[in-house]
Every structure is written in structure tokens, then in C-alpha cells.
Amino acid sequence: MIVTTSPFTPTHDNNTHSVTGVGRQRRTAGWVLGSAMVATGLIAGLFYSYAVSVMLGLAKTDDRTFVSAMQRINEAIQNAAFLPVFFGAFVLPAVAAVLHRRLGMRDASRWILAGAILYGIGLAITFGINIPLNNELDQAGDPDRIANLAAVRDHFEGPWVAWNIVRGLFSTVALGCLGRALILHGNSPGRG
Amino acid sequence: MSSSLFALIFFTAVACGIVGGAFFAFSTFVMKGLGRVPAAQGIVSMQSINVEAIRARFMAALLGAALACIAVAGVSLASWDESFAPYSLVGSVLYLVGTILPTRAANVPRNDLLAELDPATTQAASYWPRYLTSWTAWNHVRTAGALAASACLIWSIHVG
Numbered sequence: 236m237i238v239t240t241s242p243f244t245p246t247h248d249n250n251t252h253s254v255t256g257v258g259r260q261r262r263t264a265g266w267v268l269g270s271a272m273v274a275t276g277l278i279a280g281l282f283y284s285y286a287v288s289v290m291l292g293l294a295k296t297d298d299r300t301f302v303s304a305m306q307r308i309n310e311a312i313q314n315a316a317f318l319p320v321f322f323g324a325f326v327l328p329a330v331a332a333v334l335h336r337r338l339g340m341r342d343a344s345r346w347i348l349a350g351a352i353l354y355g356i357g358l359a360i361t362f363g364i365n366i367p368l369n370n371e372l373d374q375a376g377d378p379d380r381i382a383n384l385a386a387v388r389d390h391f392e393g394p395w396v397a398w399n400i401v402r403g404l405f406s407t408v409a410l411g412c413l414g415r416a417l418i419l420h421g422n423s424p425g426r427g
Numbered sequence: 428m429s430s431s432l433f434a435l436i437f438f439t440a441v442a443c444g445i446v447g448g449a450f451f452a453f454s455t456f457v458m459k460g461l462g463r464v465p466a467a468q469g470i471v472s473m474q475s476i477n478v479e480a481i482r483a484r485f486m487a488a489l490l491g492a493a494l495a496c497i498a499v500a501g502v503s504l505a506s507w508d509e510s511f512a513p514y515s516l517v518g519s520v521l522y523l524v525g526t527i528l529p530t531r532a533a534n535v536p537r538n539d540l541l542a543e544l545d546p547a548t549t550q551a552a553s554y555w556p557r558y559l560t561s562w563t564a565w566n567h568v569r570t571a572g573a574l575a576a577s578a579c580l581i582w583s584i585h586v587g
Contacts, residue, residue: 269581273444276577280448287484288449289457292476300468308460316455410444414437414584421585 257338261420264334268347268417271327275354275410278324282357282403290396298384302372305391309369324406325354328413335420343419350412357402357409364398428511428587432502436515436587439499440580442492443522447573449485450526454570458563466555470546473558477538489530492573496522499580511587518579525572533565 328351496519503516544551
């Protein structure tokens with residue numbers, strides 16, 4: 236039935252076909268939103284991990300250890316487990332926002348969109364600041380051959396650590412917005 | 428689901444997700460990175476990271492989530508006839524058994540062993556590859572535990 240795709244179909248309609256169809260769409264939208272929350276939570280936790288353990292731990296090490304460890308960590312992060320989650324935390328909320336809007340759940344859709352935008356700001360910080368700093372650190376080359384190791388480290392460490400905290404906060408607030416949307420999703424009429 | 432119960436489960440789900448994400452970093456790239464630098468540098472870095480990790484700013488999340496999970500498990504059993512209860516119970520148990528238990532039984536003892544080694548010694552260099560392999564394997568387990576816990580708790584909010 237065509238009515239199942241209409242956002243204006245009352246979900247409490249007695250028509251069993253439309254209830255089933257909307258119920259399925261609701262479940263799909265719920266799954267996408269739940270997955271978006273998990274991905275966003277993972278990335279928020281990852282930035283938190285940098286902030287409270289990795290960077291604080293490396294802060295205590297000597298310049299050579301700091302530069303070489305950070306160069307290798309930045310190289311290792313480009314892998315098939317991290318990157319899909321990193322981008323998924325932006326794509327999944329974007330898809331969830333569209334799905335909820337199509338179901339007529341405008342409030343939920345707005346919160347999800349807010350989450351996607353906030354996470355997107357975190358992404359922009361990563362691409363605009365952290366990655367360029369990573370690239371400069373990488374281009375400094377072998378730590379054993381860097382003339383002024385302390386200067387290379389100082390140029391990198393302060394801003395990288397500060398902006399990591401900022402992107403972490405954006406991701407965490409994004410997670411809160413998605414959570415708020417999930418409640419609205421759960422409370423909306425016509426749950427199947 | 429009452430609003431205070433909702434707040435509890437929501438807080439727990441977020442805390443488990445954050446902890447899962449923190450361990451996810453080590454599982455996916457931090458340990459790989461540290462494995463690629465000279466052993467002495469890798470050991471010094473990990474020793475230093477472990478010292479920072481047991482401070483309040485991380486332990487608050489790790490143990491705060493554990494306490495919250497105990498509370499959620501209790502509430503789930505007390506409201507067992509509600510539709511959300513099985514999911515929230517499974518979620519909270521997954522965190523306690525899948526994350527806290529391996530941390531206590533597998534990762535912490537290895538950290539203690541590593542902490543006592545002098546990074547410059549051959550003893551440390553010979554332990555380091557074993558530490559990298561087994562610590563990281565258990566880290567995968569506790570990451571999966573926290574992630575699954577968070578997903579179950581989110582789902583319990585969704586159905587409740």
C-alpha cells in the first residue's frame with residue numbers, strides 16, 4: 236500500500252497494512268538512530284581517552300618518545316576499524332534525521348540534526364586543525380634526525396591537545412542530542 | 428519508564444559508550460602505534476599512560492558506569508514485568524562481566540607487571556611484545572563488552 240510511505244499517515248490508523256508498514260519504518264529509523272548513538276559514543280569516548288590518558292601519558296615522556304609515538308599512532312589510526320565509525324557518526328545521524336522527518340517526527344528529527352551538526356563541527360576541527368598538525372609532525376621526519384625536536388613537539392602538542400578537548404565536547408553534546416531524540420522517538424504515538 | 432529511571436539508564440548508556448570508546452582507541456590504533464616505536468619508547472609511553480589512566484578523570488567514567496550498572500541491574504530485576512527490563516538487565520550485566528571483570532582480571536595485572544620493569548632492560552624488551560598481544564586482546568573483549576552494554580541500554584530506553 237502506498238499510504239505506508241506517507242509521513243502524514245496516522246500511525247494509530249486501524250488499517251493493519253499501514254500500521255505494519257509504518258511500524259517497520261519506525262523500527263528501521265530506531266535502529267539507525269541507536270547505531271548513530273553508539274558510533275557517536277565511541278568517538279566521544281575516543282577523544283576522551285586521548286584527553287585523559289594518552290596525551291597526558293605522552294606529556295610526561297621525552298621529546299623523542301613523544302614525537303615518534305605520536306607519528307606512529309597517527310599512522311595506525313588510518314585503519315578499517317576506526318574510519319567507518321568516525322564517518323558513521325556523521326552519516327548515521329544524517330540518515331536518521333531524514334527517516335524521522337519522513338515519519339513526521341519533526342521534534343526528534345530536529346534533535347538528530349542538531350547532533351549531526353555538532354558532530355560535524357567536531358569533524359571540521361579534526362580536518363581543519365588536528366590533521367594538519369599530524370601532517371606537519373609526520374613531515375618533520377625521523378625523530379633521530381630532527382634538529383630541534385623540542386620545537387617540533389611544542390608546535391604540535393599544545394594546540395592538538397586543546398582542540399582535541401574541544402572536539403570531544405562537541406561530540407559529547409552531539410551524543411546528548413541524539414539521546415534526546417531517542418526519547419522522543421520512544422514516546423511518539425504508534426509504537427509497533 | 429519513570430523519568431528518574433529513564434535518566435539513570437540514559438546516564439548509564441552514555442557512560443558505557445564513552446568507556447567503550449576510550450578502550451576502542453587502544454584497540455584500533457594506540458597499541459598499534461606504540462608497537463611500531465622502539466620497545467623502550469613504547470614501554471615508557473604505556474607506563475606513563477597507565478599512570479594517568481588510574482587518576483580520577485578516567486576512573487570516574489569506568490567506575491561510575493559500573494556503579495550505575497549495578498543500580499540498573501537492581502531496578503531491572505525489581506521491575507521485571509516491564510518490557511525494557513530484560514534489555515537493561517542484559518546491558519548492565521554485559522558491562523560488569525564484559526568490561527569490569529576483564530579489566531580487573533587481565534589488563535590491570537599486566538599493567539602492574541609492566542610498571543615494575545625498567546624500560547631499558549632486556550627483560551622489559553622481551554615482555555613488551557607479549558604485553559602488546561595479550562593486553563590488546565583483552566582490551567578488544569572489554570571494548571566489545573562496553574559497546575554491547577551501551578547498545579542494550581539504548582535499546583531498553585527505546586522499548587521502555
